[in-house]
Amino acid sequence: MKRDPYEVLGVSPNATDDEVKTAYRNLARKYHPDNYANNPLSDLAEEKMQEINDAYDAIVRMRKGGARGGATGGSAGYGGHSAHNDIRQMINQNRISDAEMLLDGIPSHARDAEWFFLKGSVLYKKGWLEEAYTHFQTACRMDPSNMEYRQALGQMNHFRQTGGYRSADGRGVDACDVCTTLYCADCCCECMGGDCIRCC
Numbered sequence: 001m002k003r004d005p006y007e008v009l010g011v012s013p014n015a016t017d018d019e020v021k022t023a024y025r026n027l028a029r030k031y032h033p034d035n036y037a038n039n040p041l042s043d044l045a046e047e048k049m050q051e052i053n054d055a056y057d058a059i060v061r062m063r064k065g066g067a068r069g070g071a072t073g074g075s076a077g078y079g080g081h082s083a084h085n086d087i088r089q090m091i092n093q094n095r096i097s098d099a100e101m102l103l104d105g106i107p108s109h110a111r112d113a114e115w116f117f118l119k120g121s122v123l124y125k126k127g128w129l130e131e132a133y134t135h136f137q138t139a140c141r142m143d144p145s146n147m148e149y150r151q152a153l154g155q156m157n158h159f160r161q162t163g164g165y166r167s168a169d170g171r172g173v174d175a176c177d178v179c180t181t182l183y184c185a186d187c188c189c190e191c192m193g194g195d196c197i198r199c200c
Helices: 005-009 015-030 042-064 081-092 094-103 112-127 129-143 147-161 175-189
Strands: none
Touching: 005 015, 015 042, 015 094, 042 081, 081 094, 081 112, 094 112, 094 147, 112 129, 129 147, 147 175
16 A cells, blocks of 8 residues: 655645645655665665656645645656656746756666656757757657657757757857858747746
C-alpha cells in the first residue's frame, strides 16, 4: 500500500499549493541524483526521488479533482504531466537552474519526448546549442507528430545549415547572429504558457 502523498512530502493536507510545491522542490534538491554520484546510497536516493515525484503528481491530480487529502490508487509516475508543467513554468520564469535540477532528477528510464524537449529548451537557454539540437532531435524521434517539437527542431536545423550558431564548446551564441538566435528561442518556446522565453 502506498504512503499518503502528503506524508511523503511532509506537509499537511491543508497546505497551500505553494507550500506543497516548496516541499516538493526542497526534497527534490535533497535527493537529487548528482548528490549521490558514486555513492552506495544512489539507488535508495533514486527510489526516494521517484516516491517524491509520485506523491507530488498525486496531490496535483487530487486537487484538480477537488479532493484535499488521502492516498490515491495510482500515479502519473516520475516525470508525469504535472511535473512537466511545473518545469515549463520555471523556464518561462527564467528559473533555468531549478528547471534543470528537476529534469535531471528524473531517471533515464522515465524520460519521455516532453522531457527531451524541455531539456533541449534549458540547454538552448544556457547557450549549449549543439546539445539542445540533439535533445530536440530525440523528442521528435519519440513523438514525431508533435508540432511544437518539430518546429523547434526545424528552426535549429535551419540555423545549423546556415551557420547561425557555433558548435557547443562553452562559447554559446555567435555574437553576429544574436537576433537570429533570439528568434529561434522564441519559436522553440512560445508554446510554453503563451510567453516567449526571455534571454535576460
